[in-house]
């Protein structure tokens with residue numbers, strides 16, 4: 192093992208160059224020609240390759256230092272002598288296109304070290320980078336840097352780096368398509384184009400993913416059409432649904448509740464309900480059962496603050512009820528559901544639904560929800576996957592109850608009225624086992640309301 196001094200090779204530049212990147216750390220094992228430091232003059236950037244394979248013993252320079260030819264860069268422990276500069280076969284990958292200083296594509300063969308190959312304005316004409324081979328020196332234009340913030344290696348030429356600096360683009364975010372993950376100018380162009388597109392339209396069209404913009408055809412080519420502007424409710428619903436669909440990892444848990452006894456009780460109250468001027472539908476029962484389940488499982492009564500990495504636990508139970516109106520979907524919120532009885536809930540639900548359909552709801556009446564119930568039971572269907580009403584973390588979808596044959600303890604079938612439940616939840620806040628417990632609990636209390644009295 193020998194201790195080698197690795198110095199700044201002959202760069203052909205008079206005076207000092209700034210060290211803009213140090214690509215090695217003490218103790219790191221380096222291959223021959225691996226980038227050691229990156230130097231920059233006001234005209235160009237150049238990588239100093241390692242003259243021999245070995246282990247870094249000591250690094251003598253830091254980013255920002257000014258160095259001249261012959262200055263010590265690092266001490267290297269090596270079993271071999273430094274490469275004497277014999278020409279080696281250029282790597283095939285390095286023959287591929289890479290950008291030159293003017294942003295035009297040149298091949299690495301052309302980007303050598305002779306005067307002809309490196310334009311004068313680069314300041315490195317006739318460069319002799321010491322022990323590195325001329326062909327390998329062609330690689331000098333492929334600067335290997337370390338992104339200071341992400342500690343991610345970025346491979347890009349000086350022109351691309353300069354352009355990225357001017358545009359304020361973070362090269363670590365650019366998808367590289369060049370050989371050895373090198374970022375080409377075209378890659379930077381695509382990245383910038385994408386950012387502009389995102390900024391302008393809020394949507395993304397990218398082969399790397401994102402939300403593709405859907406181009407609409409001219410529908411009138413296929414038949415008669417007319418168009419009308421979306422109203423405010425429709426616009427807001429579309430925006431909120433889309434935001435929730437994109438940000439919330441949704442899972443839906445399906446279950447059934449045996450509401451045979453509940454229906455007998457509900458129907459028995461019909462006359463009293465009429466006297467009160469109310470309609471006692473399954474909704475107040477669902478509200479009560481959900482409030483009970485939320486009390487038992489408070490993880491359903493949270494919101495996530497992903498910016499601050501905080502879980503906000505709520506100590507009140509306000510439940511929103513999705514109401515279908517001629518103008519679109521609105522979700523008025525019933526406050527403190529846990530503290531109200533079935534008649535109060537029936538009355539409030541009825542009044543809010545009427546006000547919603549008459550477009551009389553105040554914004555405050557649609558705020559502060561912890562959980563939502565969306566009932567399509569009066570319409571039909573077997574089950575559905577409701578979208579979480581963010582920043583809430585769960586929503587219960589209810590479909591039409593149907594009489595089904597259910598096996599009893601005597602191994603015969605009883606006709607039972609079964610209510611389909613579809614609980615969609617934000618899987619960041621709620622796990623699958625909790626969701627299954629939640630719907631199981633709902634099923635239990637809806638099949639035997641006495642538990643709600645305890």
Ligand code: CAO
Pocket residue numbers: 471472473474475512513514515516520544565566567568569570577589590591592593610
């Ligand atoms: N199974 C069987 N019947 C049901 C039922 C169910 N799950 N839920 C309600 N019903 C019955 C009611 O008992 C009532 O019948 P009766 O008049 O014989 O008692 C009938 O269906 C109509 O009920 P309703 O829909 O008027 O009342 P509700 O309290 O159940 O619901 C409301 C109120 C406001 C939720 C409802 O009118 C509504 O707007 N639903 C649509 C919600 C929606 O659009 N959700 C989708 C959101 S995502 O796009």
